[in-house]
Structures are given as structure tokens and as C-alpha cells.
Amino acid sequence: MALARVHNFSISLDGFGTGEPQSLESPFGHAGERLHEWMFATRYWDDDGQSGMDAVYASRHDVGFGAEIMGANKFGPPGWQDDPDWRGWWGDDPPFHTPTYVLTHRPRPSVEMEGGTTFHFLDASPADALATAMEAAGGLDVRLGGGASMIRDFVRAGLVDHMHVVQVPIVLGRGVRLWDGLDALEERFDIEAVSSPSGVTHLTMTRKHAP
Template identity: 75%
Template sequence: MSLTRIHNLSISLDGFATGEPQSKEAPFGHAGERLHEWMFATRFWKKTGGTVGADHAFAERHEPGIGAEIMGANKFGPPGWQDDPDWKGWWGPNPPFHTPTFVLTHRPRPPIEMAGGTTFHFLDASPAEALQAAREAAGGQDVRIGGGATVVRDFVAAGLVDNMHLVQVPIVLGRGVRVWDGLEALEQGYDIEVVSTPSGVTHLTFMRKRG
């Protein structure tokens, strides 16, 4: 069976994956882009130039072997996007997913086919139901849980995540949406590896224990 994976989810020292308030002008709220500066410096992001050390090596694991993605409503758009029939996400006509992408929302709409192989499907579904739909669309490849923090937390709490890569960034946000809430004793179900890099971030890799 295909794996369920999370990659490059950046969190603050106090566990927030986004700040507040989220808006069209500030997708990550008061956090701005501070959580992602480590990635912007890598060759994975820049394509030409950029660093090729450990940060790049972790970041580029985001793409190989992925056949479908699941994301939450707040990753697809700012508050109120459901009222805008023309909203097609933050990413322009050719989104970076290039796979079937399932958006969890209580207000589904017809699928949107984009350039580059991305088709957005809108589901009002539980994590298990959404994962089943994504696996059927993934053609035997893995499914990526793309975020945001609430969706990641829900899938982890439901026991549906096989591999998870989080990046702890040395900033304190104080408010926003935390990943860890409700996940007490998470470490008991995963083997965890920790790698710190010269950029100042710490890569946390969680691999589900087998047997």
C-alpha cells in the first residue's frame, strides 16, 4: 500500500505552523515568510543557484513518488474564498502539485482542472475518507498531506501518517495554529531522527514504527 507523507512543514519553536490573522495579503498571518526562509535559500526552491547542503537534501524529498495531495481549506485560500467562484488557489494557472489534489472543505464545488497536471477536487470528508479517495487517484504512488497545521494534526491524530518531516525554525510566534495540540505521546508511535543545519533550523523526521 502507498505511504502517507508530510514534507517541509515548518514550525516555530513554540509549535505554530502559521501565524494570524490569515488573509489574502498575508497567507501566513503575522509569521510572514519567516518560517520558510530556510527553504528559499536552497537549490530545491531556486532551481539554479542556492544551497545544496542538508536543507536542500531534505527539501527535495517533497516531490518524488507522490501521486496525489490532500490539503485543507485554509491552504487553498484565505478566509472567504468559498464565496469567490473565480478563486483557483494561490499558485496561478500552473500550480506546483502536478497531481490530483484534494481540498477538504465543508462547501464542496466542482473540480478545477489546471495546467501542468493539477486538478483540484473539493471534498467534505473525514481524513480516512479523503485518504481513500486520494489513494485511488494516486495510481499506487504515495499521498502527501500538504497542510495546513490543522489538517496535519487531524491526519496524525487519526493514525494515518506514515512519514512526517517537520522543520523547527528558531523563532517564537506566540499565536497562530499549533501542530502539537492533542498529540500527546506522539513519539511512542514513531522512530524520530533529528538533524540540525547551519541555517539554524532543525529537521525532525518521524517514521511510523512497524510491528
């Protein structure tokens, strides 16, 4: 059965998935790239990187997914909807290689990129967006790519089957928090924590099934 999954989503010790303010020059605001340095240090990202625990987790980012859903703020900086030529942060060959659904209140025509990525723009509820992505995924899983507010919406709606969240040992103090409004999450998910020598903690959350 296909799953809705979050994978390799990094947060700070105080739970922020991005800093502020987000802009074209600073996609993650004052956080910069600090939330993702653990991944950059792995062989998944760099052939000369380390091949330990972090690399194993990171490498699963591409495994088993047939579609992705992302929030508007992952696709571009504030105001990208006003630029008809904006095609995302990632150049001509984005790293998704699947149908990718961008949630926005201002849809536009789909954009076909190199490497198998096509961006589709949806003004839809989490449930409707997931149904559309599941159909496109052809039996594979759907990756919920973030940002934090978008993932929160899917968790609140009871649509997330599995989450891999990486807690990075930094404190941001401000930004967009992943956990806001998700009280008693542990009642809905089985949670495992694995600490890495790099200092990050891999949190794996699997939705509990009703008895």
C-alpha cells in the same frame, strides 16, 4: 506499499505552522515568509541557492507523490468559498502536478489547472479523503500538505506513515500549533532530529509498526 506522508512542513520553535490572522495579503499571518526562508535559500528553490543538507531535504518534496490532500485554509484565505472564481494562491500552474484534494465543508466542481494539477473539493473524513487520494495516486504516496490543523486530524486518526517537519528558530507566540492534542506522539513514531548549519532542525518521524 503507498504511504501517507508529510514533507517540508515548517513550524516555529513554539510549534506554530502559521501565524495569524490569515488573509489574502498575508497567507501566513504575522509569520510572513519566515517559516520558509530556509527553503528559499536552497538550490531546490533558486538555482543560485545552497546545495547542502537543507537542499537535499527540500528536493524530496516532489519525489514519489501521486496525489495531495490539503486543508481549506491552505487553498485560500478565509471566505474563499464565497468567491466562485477563486482557484488557489498559485496561479495557472500550481506546484502540485497531481490530483489535489481540498477538504472543505462547501464542495464545488473540480478545477483543472495547467501542469497536471486538478483541484477536487471534498467534504469527507480524513480516512475517506485518504482512500480517495490513494486510489488517484496510482500506487505512489499521498502528500498531506497541511495546514497544521489538517495534519493533526490525520495524525489523530492514525493515518500518517511518515512526517518530515522542519523546526525553524523563530518564536511566533500565536497562530495554529501543530502539536496540540498529540500527546505522547513519540510512542507512535520513531523520531530522528538532524540540525542544519542554517539553524533549522529536520525532524523525521516514522510510524512504529506493531510487534
